[in-house]
Amino acid sequence: MFDFFKQESISCLEQAVNLFLGVGRLHESAVKYKEIAKLYEAEQNFDQAIVYYERTADLFHSEGETIYLKDCWGEIAGLFNKAAIAFKFAKSWDQAGSTYMKLANCRLKMDMKYEAGLAYVDAANCYKKTNCKESISCLEQAVNLFLGVGWLHESAEKYMEIAKLYEAEQNFDQAIVYYERAAELFHSEEETISLKVCWGEIAGLFNKAAIAFKFAKSWDQARSMYMNLANCRLKMDMKYEAGLAFVDAANCYKKTNCKESISCLEQAINMFLGVGCLHESAVKYEEIAKLYEAEQNFDQAIVYYESAADIFHSEENTESLKECRGKIAQFAAQIEDYQKSIEIYEDIAWQLLSNNRRYEAKEQLLHAGICQLCKGKGDVVAMNKALDRYQDLDPTFSGTREYKLLADLADAVDQEDVAKFTYAVNEFGRMSPMTQLDAWRTTLLLRVKEALRVKEALNAKELWDGDLY
Numbered sequence: 001m002f003d004f005f006k007q008e009s010i011s012c013l014e015q016a017v018n019l020f021l022g023v024g025r026l027h028e029s030a031v032k033y034k035e036i037a038k039l040y041e042a043e044q045n046f047d048q049a050i051v052y053y054e055r056t057a058d059l060f061h062s063e064g065e066t067i068y069l070k071d072c073w074g075e076i077a078g079l080f081n082k083a084a085i086a087f088k089f090a091k092s093w094d095q096a097g098s099t100y101m102k103l104a105n106c107r108l109k110m111d112m113k114y115e116a117g118l119a120y121v122d123a124a125n126c127y128k129k130t131n132c133k134e135s136i137s138c139l140e141q142a143v144n145l146f147l148g149v150g151w152l153h154e155s156a157e158k159y160m161e162i163a164k165l166y167e168a169e170q171n172f173d174q175a176i177v178y179y180e181r182a183a184e185l186f187h188s189e190e191e192t193i194s195l196k197v198c199w200g201e202i203a204g205l206f207n208k209a210a211i212a213f214k215f216a217k218s219w220d221q222a223r224s225m226y227m228n229l230a231n232c233r234l235k236m237d238m239k240y241e242a243g244l245a246f247v248d249a250a251n252c253y254k255k256t257n258c259k260e261s262i263s264c265l266e267q268a269i270n271m272f273l274g275v276g277c278l279h280e281s282a283v284k285y286e287e288i289a290k291l292y293e294a295e296q297n298f299d300q301a302i303v304y305y306e307s308a309a310d311i312f313h314s315e316e317n318t319e320s321l322k323e324c325r326g327k328i329a330q331f332a333a334q335i336e337d338y339q340k341s342i343e344i345y346e347d348i349a350w351q352l353l354s355n356n357r358r359y360e361a362k363e364q365l366l367h368a369g370i371c372q373l374c375k376g377k378g379d380v381v382a383m384n385k386a387l388d389r390y391q392d393l394d395p396t397f398s399g400t401r402e403y404k405l406l407a408d409l410a411d412a413v414d415q416e417d418v419a420k421f422t423y424a425v426n427e428f429g430r431m432s433p434m435t436q437l438d439a440w441r442t443t444l445l446l447r448v449k450e451a452l453r454v455k456e457a458l459n460a461k462e463l464w465d466g467d468l469y
Helices: 006-024 026-042 046-064 066-089 093-109 113-127 131-146 152-168 172-188 190-215 217-233 240-254 256-273 278-294 296-313 319-332 337-353 358-376 380-393 395-401 402-413 419-433 439-468
Strands: none
Touching: 006 026, 026 046, 026 066, 066 093, 066 113, 093 113, 093 131, 113 131, 113 152, 113 395, 131 152, 152 172, 152 190, 172 190, 172 278, 190 217, 217 240, 217 256, 240 256, 240 278, 256 278, 278 296, 278 319, 296 319, 296 337, 319 358, 319 402, 319 439, 337 358, 337 380, 358 380, 358 395, 358 402, 358 439, 380 395, 380 402, 395 402, 402 419
């Protein structure tokens, strides 16, 4: 219970103040208000104490007594701090937050910007328990005050706190904005460790956002997030990881834009080559080649398969090298660069024979022979020379179905016999799995067959014209 005598003392002091004010004695009035405030403070009645301290401050301010005024605001600040701590112990978070904000305003009146910023931080910490929006608002005010007095490190840390609050709310866009602001300040202060941590947080958010967009099948947005992730990792000097992000972006682009997918893969390759990851680079060159293959752009497909083959050769990856060279030879034949195809197929066959892989070698020699038929345009002499050369490579080749097919085709071409040509191809298909007669090889055989039909038609016309004559 409030002491009766103190209550009487306060009552008397208030009457005295009224009299002093009536005769314009402002300083004396302020001093007595302060006495009343201290009596309330002694009784832990902080609300009333603050009321009287504020009245005191108003009078000192009107009198221009800055020293007394500053002292008065100091007393008020102390009371706000005590009240806020009491509210915190009672877990009355909103009241504690509100009181810390009053403390901040009090310190601003004392031109104590840094200390005001700390009070806003305390308010933000209280509001985190109940009101995320208010907490962010307090932290932003704290940052403005810290920046105003050149405390960049503290500002950066508070920007990171704001970012984490937005992240907790799943508001990744705003979280990234504040992480980037923090990163800029850490960069200006040359705090490389904190800067790297900050970019790591940003990278994590970009990755989360990209995955979310992928699940939603929002490919363009997912791609954009992966591109941002790649650039973020570059700022962290993580080239390999940046390359992986470019690959993820390329995979998203495959759904909508082949050209952009290729561009992303090329950037990934540059990253992988930069850190000596040759195998990954070769694999991505192959991916680009396959994209061009799907677009029927065989010239560009060859270029990228050749790039992949060069790396596989340097890495002594013979199987992948063989597959790439086989593709190069196939596409070279399809764009009618038969000599290139022949040279590659014969070289692959030689490599296979050197490793005692005759079964696979005969397939390569068959391909080379078909290309020889196309290149020769009916030149059976060149075809027979090629068959002799294949026998020199592999003496057992003459006993294979592949050799018989090439010999029969050569005879059919020499005799300009379409029926014999067709029978030879069908007979080979009957004895061997039809998958061996893949689309591109069938296309080459059809080219020769059509040439025979043209010749047959021309010969028939010559005979007809002769008879007519």
